[in-house]
Amino acid sequence: MKLRQPASASISGAAFLVDRSGLTDAVKSRSIELMNSILGTTFVLVFKVWGFHWNMVGDSFHPTHKWFQKLYESLSEDVDSTAERVRAMNGKALGSLSEMIEHSIINETIPGELPSIPEMINILLLDYETSIRQMRNACSILAAIQPQDDGDLNYLQDMIMRREKDTWMLRANS
Numbered sequence: 001m002k003l004r005q006p007a008s009a010s011i012s013g014a015a016f017l018v019d020r021s022g023l024t025d026a027v028k029s030r031s032i033e034l035m036n037s038i039l040g041t042t043f044v045l046v047f048k049v050w051g052f053h054w055n056m057v058g059d060s061f062h063p064t065h066k067w068f069q070k071l072y073e074s075l076s077e078d079v080d081s082t083a084e085r086v087r088a089m090n091g092k093a094l095g096s097l098s099e100m101i102e103h104s105i106i107n108e109t110i111p112g113e114l115p116s117i118p119e120m121i122n123i124l125l126l127d128y129e130t131s132i133r134q135m136r137n138a139c140s141i142l143a144a145i146q147p148q149d150d151g152d153l154n155y156l157q158d159m160i161m162r163r164e165k166d167t168w169m170l171r172a173n174s
């Protein structure tokens with residue numbers, strides 16, 4: 001079978017190569033950059049929740065310990081799928097802890113500090129809201145440069161909905 005040659009498309013007056021799935025190089029490289037930033041944020045968040053899960057003390061230890069396990073398990077799946085999304089766009093996923101921290105828009109836990117369980121919930125509530133804003137911002141950017149980038153937009157929207165549900169739980173417990 002004869003493969004079609006890539007066509008060219010115009011974004012902001014410049015010509016970009018379009019691959020056989022219909023995405024331009026410009027969209028793919030922006031997607032890789034945004035997804036890697038989301039990957040860094042989600043990675044820092046998963047480790048933060050996990051650390052809280054280990055170190056928490058207090059009256060509500062048992063249910064909160066189990067609840068936080070569900071949170072970090074869900075975030076771990078998002079970490080994996082986001083890294084694989086980067087690879088699907090032919091990019092290189094972040095592969096070191098220093099890169100994860102560098103790309104994250106949330107701060108890691110302050111070493112040596114142990115918040116109370118209510119403080120942990122409030123910290124995570126802010127971080128979850130920040131991570132949702134980051135994904136929503138990525139959707140806006142990608143939709144503006146290529147509204148037909150259904151793969152990335154659907155992927156991000158699904159992740160936003162899952163994160164919003166967990167944010168509701170955090171807010172209801174705060």
Ligand SMILES: [Fe+2]
Pocket residue numbers: 053069
């Ligand atoms: Fe555990």
